[in-house]
Amino acid sequence: MAGPAVEVRDARKRFGGVRALDGVSLAVEEGEFFALLGPNGAGKTTLISALAGLVRPDAGRLRVMGRDVASEYREARRLLGIVPQEIVFDPFFTVREILELQAGYFGLRASRPWIGELLERLALGPKADANMRSLSGGMKRRVMVAQALVHRPPVIVLDEPTAGVDVELRQTLWQFVRELNAAGHTIVLTTHYLEEAQNLCSRIAMMKAGRIVALDSTRSLLAAFSERVLRVKLDGCALPATLAAGAVQDAAGWHRIPVENAAQVESALARLREAGARVSHLEVAEPELEEVFVKIMGRDDAAPREAA
Amino acid sequence: MSGGFATLFRKEVLRFWKVSFQTVAAPVLSALLYLVIFSHALAAHVEAYPGVGYTQFLVPGLAMMSMLQNAFANASSSLIQSKITGNIVFILLAPLTPGDLFAAYLLAAVVRAVVVGAGVIVAVAWLVPLPLPNVLWLAAFALAGAGILGALGIVAGIWAEKFDQLAAFQNFLVMPLTFLAGVFYSIDSLPPFWQAASRLNPFFYAIDGFRYAFFGRSDVSPWTSLAIASATLCALSWMTLRLLRSGYKLRH
Ligand SMILES: Nc1ncnc2c1ncn2[C@@H]1O[C@H](COP(=O)(O)OP(=O)(O)OP(=O)(O)O)[C@@H](O)[C@H]1O
Ligand SMILES: [Mg+2]
Numbered sequence: 311m312a313g314p315a316v317e318v319r320d321a322r323k324r325f326g327g328v329r330a331l332d333g334v335s336l337a338v339e340e341g342e343f344f345a346l347l348g349p350n351g352a353g354k355t356t357l358i359s360a361l362a363g364l365v366r367p368d369a370g371r372l373r374v375m376g377r378d379v380a381s382e383y384r385e386a387r388r389l390l391g392i393v394p395q396e397i398v399f400d401p402f403f404t405v406r407e408i409l410e411l412q413a414g415y416f417g418l419r420a421s422r423p424w425i426g427e428l429l430e431r432l433a434l435g436p437k438a439d440a441n442m443r444s445l446s447g448g449m450k451r452r453v454m455v456a457q458a459l460v461h462r463p464p465v466i467v468l469d470e471p472t473a474g475v476d477v478e479l480r481q482t483l484w485q486f487v488r489e490l491n492a493a494g495h496t497i498v499l500t501t502h503y504l505e506e507a508q509n510l511c512s513r514i515a516m517m518k519a520g521r522i523v524a525l526d527s528t529r530s531l532l533a534a535f536s537e538r539v540l541r542v543k544l545d546g547c548a549l550p551a552t553l554a555a556g557a558v559q560d561a562a563g564w565h566r567i568p569v570e571n572a573a574q575v576e577s578a579l580a581r582l583r584e585a586g587a588r589v590s591h592l593e594v595a596e597p598e599l600e601e602v603f604v605k606i607m608g609r610d611d612a613a614p615r616e617a618a
Numbered sequence: 619m620s621g622g623f624a625t626l627f628r629k630e631v632l633r634f635w636k637v638s639f640q641t642v643a644a645p646v647l648s649a650l651l652y653l654v655i656f657s658h659a660l661a662a663h664v665e666a667y668p669g670v671g672y673t674q675f676l677v678p679g680l681a682m683m684s685m686l687q688n689a690f691a692n693a694s695s696s697l698i699q700s701k702i703t704g705n706i707v708f709i710l711l712a713p714l715t716p717g718d719l720f721a722a723y724l725l726a727a728v729v730r731a732v733v734v735g736a737g738v739i740v741a742v743a744w745l746v747p748l749p750l751p752n753v754l755w756l757a758a759f760a761l762a763g764a765g766i767l768g769a770l771g772i773v774a775g776i777w778a779e780k781f782d783q784l785a786a787f788q789n790f791l792v793m794p795l796t797f798l799a800g801v802f803y804s805i806d807s808l809p810p811f812w813q814a815a816s817r818l819n820p821f822f823y824a825i826d827g828f829r830y831a832f833f834g835r836s837d838v839s840p841w842t843s844l845a846i847a848s849a850t851l852c853a854l855s856w857m858t859l860r861l862l863r864s865g866y867k868l869r870h
Contacts, residue, residue: 325870363710364707365869400703414621419621
């Protein structure tokens with residue numbers, strides 16, 4: 311058996327006094343849609359770079375589809391497609407030339423039809439023969455996605471692919487990535503847009519200061535750290551005592567009343583009616599990853615540790 | 619060597635070919651200017667070798683000097699540009715071996731050097747009558763000289779983090795060594811100390827041997843020159859490969 315699509319065991323990396331990776335272990339199974347979340351400087355890019363062989367960890371083992379990224383780097387790199395976080399490009403070439411070169415670095419020659427399909431799917435067709443220099447930032451980002459896919463890697467890692475990208479591309483990109491996932495590709499992504507991660511990913515790792523501080527299915531994380539709430543704004547009256555117990559009021563004057571299901575929504579509304587409260591605004595908010603994230607990052611065990 | 623090597627080599631050749639006005643035409647023009655100026659200023663100079671006029675003597679040296687400088691420039695500028703713009707990441711993400719990287723950058727540097735060298739000789743042949751060179755010696759020294767500087771260019775490109783560091787490498791190492799390698803004079807005309815110093819300069823052997831290919835005369839035996847140039851190339855190649863394997867300044 312090849313083992314998990316991505317396996318990281320106790321990876322450590324220091325940059326001077328900074329522990330960018332402070333004992334990271336995780337496994338991403340084949341076919342998963344996995345999110346790697348964390349604040350700026352948490353170590354996400356360092357972890358991805360270590361996987362790609364761009365960063366050499368001080369300790370620990372990393373494998374892609376069972377291939378060690380150091381001792382079997384050629385196999386591991388063939389199995390891995392990375393979209394780097396920073397937009398970088400070679401100003402000497404056109405989009406199509408870039409993709410043909412990238413395929414060539416992987417020793418692939420007959421990749422024209424696939425390159426054509428990538429250009430099509432990422433809406434790069436009209437720019438295929440334009441020089442990289444003349445592309446907008448979002449267009450360059452699309453080319454980088456295409457470059458990462460040119461060798462059809464089974465494991466695809468996207469480091470903030472939607473930063474600075476317009477709504478339309480974000481949707482086409484996610485649509486495309488979802489299809490790749492459905493076709494069996496393992497997807498790992500980082501993003502600071504937590505709704506994206508919540509909607510797309512079945513499992514999530516949260517990093518802070520070089521450590522994994524949460525690793526679970528999206529569903530369990532939401533269930534454990536966030537709740538469905540009924541949000542109401544009242545017109546010049548207080549929340550009835552029967553509801554006030556579990557509720558909190560935020561700065562904007564919204565009352566947040568935890569509700570588990572529709573029946574509880576109904577009973578809360580009934581109590582408001584009985585108390586004669588005038589409701590000016592009302593909505594039911596579903597559990598949110600953002601809340602999970604804020605809570606987990608605020609926990610003590612997630613506090614940043616000074617490097618010794 | 620993997621299939622990726624051929625593509626990287628092709629890319630490196632395309633890279634300079636797409637801007638050949640700067641990378642080929644400009645150095646050929648500079649060499650012609652040197653030739654015109656020095657031969658005009660020093661034409662009355664004693665013959666370097668019996669029967670070989672000073673202008674003639676100058677041609678192989680200038681051609682070789684252009685080759686050396688352009689081999690260095692090709693490898694070093696490509697690497698530092700990729701590093702500074704960050705697009706080197708696409709090469710580092712590919713399953714290319716250190717040997718692939720080395721061979722691709724080195725051979726592209728040699729190709730550029732040969733194109734420039736041929737350009738200089740062909741351009742000059744209209745102005746200065748030259749004997750037909752011995753093709754084997756010519757090729758041997760062209761490849762060895764360009765190879766040495768190509769490897770040195772790779773090292774400099776990996777080491778330098780900024781363009782001014784690369785410029786320092788070029789101005790304080792490559793330029794003095796090429797200029798002092800007997801391009802403009804036969805080292806036999808130098809005082810003993812400078813003769814000895816020149817013999818420590820590996821570039822001298824590339825130029826001296828290259829000149830032998832034209833005139834059948836040189837300051838040292840072409841076999842000695844070839845042995846020293848080849849040994850230098852091997853040593854530098856070994857060092858460059860080690861550097862690439864270690865990931866120095868490329869993989870953090
Ligand atoms: N090449 C480097 N040299 C020095 N320090 C580095 C280097 N790369 C990363 N770091 C440091 O390592 C830590 C982790 O950085 P990393 O880029 O992995 O964070 P990240 O989670 O990707 O953040 P972001 O969300 O901002 O992209 C940071 O403190 C960063 O400054
Ligand atoms: Mg990052």
